[in-house]
Amino acid sequence: MRAGDLKDYVAFKSVAEAEDGLGGITTTWSTTFSDWVAIWQLSATETVKNMAVNAEMTHRVRMRYRSGVTHKMVIYRDGEHFPRALEIKSIINTEERNRTLDLICNELDVSLLLLEGGGFLLTEGGDRIILE
Numbered sequence: 001m002r003a004g005d006l007k008d009y010v011a012f013k014s015v016a017e018a019e020d021g022l023g024g025i026t027t028t029w030s031t032t033f034s035d036w037v038a039i040w041q042l043s044a045t046e047t048v049k050n051m052a053v054n055a056e057m058t059h060r061v062r063m064r065y066r067s068g069v070t071h072k073m074v075i076y077r078d079g080e081h082f083p084r085a086l087e088i089k090s091i092i093n094t095e096e097r098n099r100t101l102d103l104i105c106n107e108l109d110v111s112l113l114l115l116e117g118g119g120f121l122l123t124e125g126g127d128r129i130i131l132e
Helices: none
Strands: 008-019 025-049 052-064 074-078 083-093 100-107 110-114 120-123
Touching: 025 074
Parallel strands: none
Antiparallel strands: 008 025, 008 074, 025 052, 052 100, 074 083, 083 100, 110 120
16 A cells, blocks of 8 residues: 555544533543545445435545554544544455555434534434444
8 A cells, every 4th residue: 555545634533431520421522543544435325215315325444554443433534525424334454464454434424523522423314323
């Protein structure tokens, strides 16, 4: 892999829980690490269910090998026009050589992404997504 292929600088975020000072627990996003990656769109599908259009996009993300990447993380990219969040579905250690990772991801249909202070993703459908 050539360094020039890794054109997107992204943050790998995971959920962290902390006490809120009132006896409760607050869930927040924290950046585990940031790195340069390459992102390719693999497929896009649209389905109509209950009079609503549902679009799903699948991506492949390639990065230099790094231990500690889990499917519980979200890849966050602050794009030119809108932020993008990718949910990791599969982690492939290419040729088992610890040189590159290929991550198969679904793009989250996000209308609002609350990061450091919010602790959840809010989809267009109003669902809250919190990784367990």
